[in-house]
Amino acid sequence: MQLNAAIFYTNYANRLYLFQQLAEKQIIDLTTNVGTSKNYGVEFDISAPLPDGFKVSAGMGYLRAKWGDVPNYINPATSQAINIKGLTVPFAPAVYGQCHARVEATTSAGYEFGSRATTSFVGRSYWDPQTRPTSGLITW
Numbered sequence: 001m002q003l004n005a006a007i008f009y010t011n012y013a014n015r016l017y018l019f020q021q022l023a024e025k026q027i028i029d030l031t032t033n034v035g036t037s038k039n040y041g042v043e044f045d046i047s048a049p050l051p052d053g054f055k056v057s058a059g060m061g062y063l064r065a066k067w068g069d070v071p072n073y074i075n076p077a078t079s080q081a082i083n084i085k086g087l088t089v090p091f092a093p094a095v096y097g098q099c100h101a102r103v104e105a106t107t108s109a110g111y112e113f114g115s116r117a118t119t120s121f122v123g124r125s126y127w128d129p130q131t132r133p134t135s136g137l138i139t140w
Helices: none
Strands: 002-023 026-049 054-067 095-106 112-122 137-139
Antiparallel strands (some): 002 026, 026 054, 054 095, 112 137
């Protein structure tokens, strides 16, 4: 059996943010210096071999990613400056996880066969600095 764990903390200054804007019937990518943010969390995973060629693994993580004092963020919808301090950083789900089950077999002729099933979960995340939600995503 194998167990892995990580604790992390990242303090960003002058964080860059990539966004898209519609201009003259085309979408353009822009990058702006948004300001400060702090990201911290924990991750762990475990994997274990089981009898008869089976293996399982699972992992989970918790992330907290919040903007620092960003008083002059320009809201693209209103063109007004707002402070996004304390709002969640985009594309940073609070929880996420995955689980894998795998089986392998070797025939008497020496051929190897295997099959794997995987599932994952990504919790609610936001797609812009103003914390507008996207829904959770489950993949099979």
